[in-house]
Amino acid sequence: MPRHKTLAAKPGTRPGLFRPDNIITFKAGKEDPATLLEFLAAKMPDSKRTTLKEYLKYHQVMACGNVTTQFDFNLRPGDEVKVNTTREFQVFSHPRIKLVYEDDDIIVIEKGYGLLSMGTDKIKDNTAYAILREYLKRKDPRNKLFIVHRLDRDTSGLMMFAKNMQAKETMQHNWNNMVLERKYVAVIEGAMEPAEGRIRSFLTENAAHEVYSTKEPGKGQLAITDYTTVKAGKPYSMVELSLATGRKNQIRVHLKESGHPIVGDRRYGAASSPIHRLCLHARTLRFVHPITRRDMNFTCPIPAGFLRLV
Numbered sequence: 001m002p003r004h005k006t007l008a009a010k011p012g013t014r015p016g017l018f019r020p021d022n023i024i025t026f027k028a029g030k031e032d033p034a035t036l037l038e039f040l041a042a043k044m045p046d047s048k049r050t051t052l053k054e055y056l057k058y059h060q061v062m063a064c065g066n067v068t069t070q071f072d073f074n075l076r077p078g079d080e081v082k083v084n085t086t087r088e089f090q091v092f093s094h095p096r097i098k099l100v101y102e103d104d105d106i107i108v109i110e111k112g113y114g115l116l117s118m119g120t121d122k123i124k125d126n127t128a129y130a131i132l133r134e135y136l137k138r139k140d141p142r143n144k145l146f147i148v149h150r151l152d153r154d155t156s157g158l159m160m161f162a163k164n165m166q167a168k169e170t171m172q173h174n175w176n177n178m179v180l181e182r183k184y185v186a187v188i189e190g191a192m193e194p195a196e197g198r199i200r201s202f203l204t205e206n207a208a209h210e211v212y213s214t215k216e217p218g219k220g221q222l223a224i225t226d227y228t229t230v231k232a233g234k235p236y237s238m239v240e241l242s243l244a245t246g247r248k249n250q251i252r253v254h255l256k257e258s259g260h261p262i263v264g265d266r267r268y269g270a271a272s273s274p275i276h277r278l279c280l281h282a283r284t285l286r287f288v289h290p291i292t293r294r295d296m297n298f299t300c301p302i303p304a305g306f307l308r309l310v
């Protein structure tokens with residue numbers, strides 16, 4: 001019988017066998033060659049030129065934080081070059097999620113609206129958790145991912161995940177002390193009066209899973225939302241909101257009960273949805289790193305659609 005031709009594996013790979021990444025890091029100096037291929041030849045003299053070209057071809061070279069196949073990429077002194085001699089670099093790319101930060105313990109992302117943070121009884125795939133978990137498993141099948149907190153499906157913005165149990169438990173058990181700042185921006189119907197202030201109530205939930213404020217002693221959980229008007233106008237205004245507590249649908253309920261629901265929030269009283277989405281965005285997330293104890297501070301842009309409305 002005729003023999004089938006076997007396709008050659010990429011440099012450094014073995015089909016069916018996982019091998020940890022072997023990443024070599026170099027920093028360009030003033031005396032080093034300026035073009036990437038010549039730089040690699042100087043830094044890796046034991047590697048054949050054909051091997052270096054294959055590293056480039058198969059996405060195993062990263063320059064200045066980005067994977068490149070460009071052999072004549074121009075380097076400047078201080079630029080960092082990484083070579084993965086095992087396999088291609090696993091680069092995260094998804095239309096609904098932007099990877100903001102990643103280290104050995106945590107991941108911070110900017111989640112798009114309409115995307116669930118994690119699975120439900122009916123939906124398991126195509127959630128932020130499932131997408132990130134698949135990305136981590138491609139890097140190493142032993143990698144894990146843990147939920148730390150959630151954003152509503154229709155809320156966009158910053159959220160974090162843990163990559164190990166220690167980071168997860170440290171954040172969740174000390175949430176109020178570890179999270180230093182959480183700020184949202186929202187476009188609301190009308191304008192808040194006064195222009196800034198604090199909304200305080202006790203929240204509970206009915207049989208239809210709709211959250212509302214209650215005056216019955218001992219029935220609800222305390223919820224505190226501070227707000228500042230960024231731009232007041234008609235028919236819409238933009239407000240910045242800071243959470244002193246993190247209750248389910250807290251911002252949405254408080255703004256509805258103030259008489260100024262979030263634009264696009266039909267569930268909580270909005271009369272209009274001009275850009276066909278809930279106009280609520282988690283813009284700032286600042287916390288103490290659960291392992292290194294560094295101050296981690298992230299801010300993402302206000303969605304362009306919000307700015308057009310006001």
